[in-house]
Amino acid sequence: MKPATVFSTVAVGAVTASVGLAGGPAFAEPDYPSWSDIEQAKQNEATKQAEIGRVTELLAGLQRAADAAVQASQMADEAYRITIDQRDRAAERERTLGRQADEADAVAEISKMRAGLLAAHLAKTAGNDLTAELMFSNDDATGLLQQLGMASKLGEQSQAVYDQAVADRNTADALREQAAQAATERVRLATLAEAKAAEARTAANGALTAVAVQEQRSAELYAQLATLKDTTAELERERVEGAAREAAAAALQQQAAASGGGGGSPAPAPAPATGGGGAPAAAPAPAPNPAPAAPNTGAVETAIWFASQQLGEPYRLGGAGPNVWDCSGLTKAAYAAAGIGIGTHSATNQYYTLAGRGKAVSLSQIQRGDLLFWGSGGDYYHVAIYLGGGRILEAPREGVPVREYFIWGSPSAAARPAG
Known part of the structure; x- marks a missing residue:
């Protein structure tokens, strides 16, 4: 295929009738000339020129339809690649969050153990026995008050350790929940990627069919055009392909000029x-x-x-x-x-x-x-x-x-x- 322009609109042609690009409307089969039409057209100069114009436009229409099918296929392929990219990012996020959740679980367990040990120590040294001793002893009230102060400090430390243990557990649970959400998103994107792959295959088949029809029809049209112009089909194909190259070069120059020398503001086209x-x-x-x-x-x-x-x-x-x-x-x-x-x-x-x-x-x-x-x-x-x-x-x-x-x-x- 030698596309003149990928951004052309879909032409009325046999390709669109047989392919139906991306669910778009199918057009009627154009009226291709028969060899009898070609031979009759050669008998009159005006008729011959009209027939040359007709065949040339049919060739252009086939090319535009094939180009549109190729563009649709390439766009479907990129939509698939974007989804795969997103799926892979979700999978990496799931792995990262899972790893962080495991680490947070370990920290939470350590905090839990510290809180338990401190609580046990507080119960042993500053529980009911210390209170009773303070109430019924007259010998060393000052020392007992000091012990009570230490017990209060242990209580404050115990509360702080407890609060940290709760915070560590909440952090671990939150990371685990985020990892689960990332896993759900990965599964969703994996399913979507399968759908995008199917769409890409359908579009690719449409492009293959469109180009095959174009090549088949074009071969006969080039031969007919050569007969009308007393040249060869190969010469006519080379002429059209040369014009396509010139058109592509001109389009590139025009695009560069339209963006003020910058390629970051392209002209509108389907996304x-x-x-x-x-x-x-x-x-x-x-x-x-x-x-x-x-x-x-x-x-x-x-x-x-x-x-x-x-x-x-x-x-x-x-x-x-x-x-x-x-x-x-x-x-x-x-x-x-x-x-x-x-x-x-x-x-x-x-x-x-x-x-x-x-x-x-x-x-x-x-x-x-x-x-x-x-x-x-x-x-x-x-x-x-x-x-x-x-x-x-x-x-x-x-x-x-x-x-x-x-x-x-x-x-x-x-x-x-x-x-």
């Missing part, structure tokens, strides 16, 4: 639906660093070398090596090979992690090794490594292996891990 279990609404993305540091060439080349070793390996949702990858799994591992952490296994998290370190850069300033992000509204559903010269290295989607490719669509943000 992944999280269904109540994805990331909460993100704060506005930090503005790009107006004077970013130059990239560390050694780190950049190490990351790119690592990623290039994975070329041709299959895409798999959640893949982080050694032989399967998804987009953020590849970028995370590539920069880990260079000794740089860029965040969790999520495009959204990676952008915000790097932006939070002041490493967001303007799209107009991107350099080799920078990460490009697709998405908007605080959600980034795809990430790739920029190679320079309008090329990227990415793990794109189900059915397409790790590849080097031109910058497609409209990346909306960038960051420099090695800056």
Whole structure:
């Protein structure tokens, strides 16, 4: 697939009729020309030009529909990754709270023992026997009063120790309750992750079907277009794909200009639906660093070398090596090979992690090794490594292996891990 733009609207085409993207409306099958139509159109110049325009628009419609299916698939994949990220954080919180609760239990037991020992000592030395001795003895009242004062102090200490024991027990119980709540949240997120995985599989199947239909229909349309123009189908395909590359480059330039040289305020585009279990609404993305540091060439080349070793390996949702990858799994591992952490296994998290370190850069300033992000509204559903010269290295989607490719669509943000 050679997408001209991922942000295009769904076109009326055979793809949407057969796939029904993400539960959206299915459109009627367009009226594809027959070979008889093509031959008749060649008899008249005006009719021929009209038919060329018609075939060209049908090709564009197929491309837009396939692009929309791919975008839906990538967004569903990122929604799954975000949920997994949240599940893992809940699991870590559960472990941490459980460990703290165990420690608090031990402290509470020690406090309980201290309170018990002190109470027993107080009962033995300052109980009823001391009171009776004070009442019936006339020989050493002063000494007995001193003993009573000591008993009072022991009583105060006993109360303090008792209060501490109660506080320690309350702390342990509260931590245990929080750990139980974290466990409940982990289970909820694990269940939600399964649902998100199913949604991602459905979207991926839709994208695979859409692209297959596009390729099948396009092959015949290119042949028909070549017949009308007395060229070859391969030449017409190359011409359209070249136009797609030019359109993508122009879109990137326009995006950089629209954000005032900054990639932190992308143009509006659909954001992944999280269904109540994805990331909460993100704060506005930090503005790009107006004077970013130059990239560390050694780190950049190490990351790119690592990623290039994975070329041709299959895409798999959640893949982080050694032989399967998804987009953020590849970028995370590539920069880990260079000794740089860029965040969790999520495009959204990676952008915000790097932006939070002041490493967001303007799209107009991107350099080799920078990460490009697709998405908007605080959600980034795809990430790739920029190679320079309008090329990227990415793990794109189900059915397409790790590849080097031109910058497609409209990346909306960038960051420099090695800056």
